[in-house]
Amino acid sequence: MRRPTLEAVAARAGVSRATASRVVNGQTTVAPQIRDAVLRAIDELGYVPNSAARSLVTQRTDSIALVVSEPPTRVFSEDPLFSTVIRSASLELETVNKQVVLMLASSAKSHARVERYIAGGHVDGVMLISMHGADPLPSALSRLRVPVVSYGRPAVPVDIPYADNDNVGGAETAVRHLVEQGRRRIATIAGPQDMIGGQDRLTGYRNVLRDSDRRSIVAVGDFTRESGAVAMRQLLGDDPQLDAVFVANDLMAVGALQSLRQAGRRVPDDVALVGFDDIEAAKYTEPPLTTIRHPVIEQTAAMVRLLLDLFEGLPAEPVVLPTELVIREST
Amino acid sequence: MRRPTLEAVAARAGVSRATASRVVNGQTTVAPQIRDAVLRAIDELGYVPNSAARSLVTQRTDSIALVVSEPPTRVFSEDPLFSTVIRSASLELETVNKQVVLMLASSAKSHARVERYIAGGHVDGVMLISMHGADPLPSALSRLRVPVVSYGRPAVPVDIPYADNDNVGGAETAVRHLVEQGRRRIATIAGPQDMIGGQDRLTGYRNVLRDSDRRSIVAVGDFTRESGAVAMRQLLGDDPQLDAVFVANDLMAVGALQSLRQAGRRVPDDVALVGFDDIEAAKYTEPPLTTIRHPVIEQTAAMVRLLLDLFEGLPAEPVVLPTELVIREST
DNA sequence: CGTTACCGAGAGAGCGATCTCAGGGCTGGT
């Protein structure tokens, strides 16, 4: 009742195990006639290679962990970031016949589990997506001598290749755009400051404001829509005269738009708004949102390529993708 | 430079491989002194058992696939269903030392990959969550002789144990509640009719309407907030006199509330509203939503237990959990 | 003191694949 083995296939086809193995692995050095016999046997028996046995000798598993080191509430939130990364990483790796295994690592306990799982050789490599500074996983995993790459620059300095987008530059572009529009009092709704993206985008904002001799007006959100709405109300209270806001992500910008509307401010006449990410929803707000495009799919592809390079023993240097200003009607 | 093997641990501790193995697996028949020596060796070498080798002989992997057979847009939508199932299944299985491997099976191509992955023995069992009728996975997997359980009754009749909630009964309770409130024209916003939950909840609605001699008024959504808003507008157009709506899930109910407000109808004075699922957001709507509690965590736990029963060779019968009316202020 | 019982430890056979190496059969060149 056990699943058929290669042995059984070989016996049925009247060849040796070695030959059957060659056929299974698509080697060309097999006579067509024998090849067909083996294929028929495989088909008749419904043979599928035992992955454990194969991994044992090849030292490969052809599966790759995507470790999402965030509380599930964020992973499965309105923000399409994680889902896009998961989906495009899967797609990208399918083309090279590798399977993505998604693992959530929210608590400290699950960190340990993830570490053990990876140390146990279940996967050939790890893609890490983790935005929080305190995260112990990047360094822990890089110690395991397993190929590891990261989506986004790890918050702790650790020597693993990563693919990032130019958060600082993007934020600078956004704010410079507002300056060029003649806006005088430019506020920002920053992201959480324990996330690298939140920090970098705030840095970009500060850089331009300093250079253009303006006062910075900062409220901090947590990248959710609701927090954007709250932060906007707060900003309006702090400085009713503000005439522009750079919001660190589009989701918060959607919330901010809502608050602006409730406060009776017209966008962009009274207040101009620039977001960050260029999520789908940014096209459908009222008015459509000027934003900085965050190339998630390309960045994911770059990360996957880094990992594949590591497999090949090639040098893998961090990649930082450029961002791009997308002008719509909110400025 | 290879990872240390049990052999190395045994050598360092001055014992045989078998004894080292006993210690690793927590067998008690080892003298404390030797045990400590082995543990020390493990620690010093940083030994972690090779999972492929272990699986090869034990025929177990201690990991379990959670196959989500839905387009990613739904999986990672506002609806907390999937995330809750994923999280609580992980939690539940951690207690028995098993790892959940999440696999998305959206396209036909990824179905094939998932099947191969599972047939290859990567996992000991499969938990399937799939709402669509046309889904070929339930039957495909059940043919593989791998233990399979399902979250929710599979749409195609196939002999795999499942844990479901009482969709028909819940819908009946909801509509009966509206009848008892003296509502005369009770409409429904149904879920997609290619999903079992969508079908069953519509059936429940129809059952009660038939028994109470009322006319049914149906609009169909797709379980998203937006579709609920659209469906509500449509219902108001179809029958401006309606005084109650049963909405097949809370997310659509949130959208419906929005449309009702825009149309100037007061809830519950003009129109009473009952949702389904009792998601967190239902508590925070204006007014808070009367709904039917869908016990997601319990249902997931029941599903996990079914799978564990299958592992033990115990009989595993489908489980249907009762739902419960939660009365808030929308009725 | 001898015998039985039992407990703890080691030897060795697998688990199911891959892969190296050697050898048999052909082809082709001389």
Add this chain to the structure above:
DNA sequence: ACCAGCCCTGAGATCGCTCTCTCGGTAACG
């Protein structure tokens, strides 16, 4: 006709672990 060389195929080792079986040693009992 002979031999070199190539192409296929098969034998057998190996990956790292578990688990059964065996055996040495000590305790218990008569």
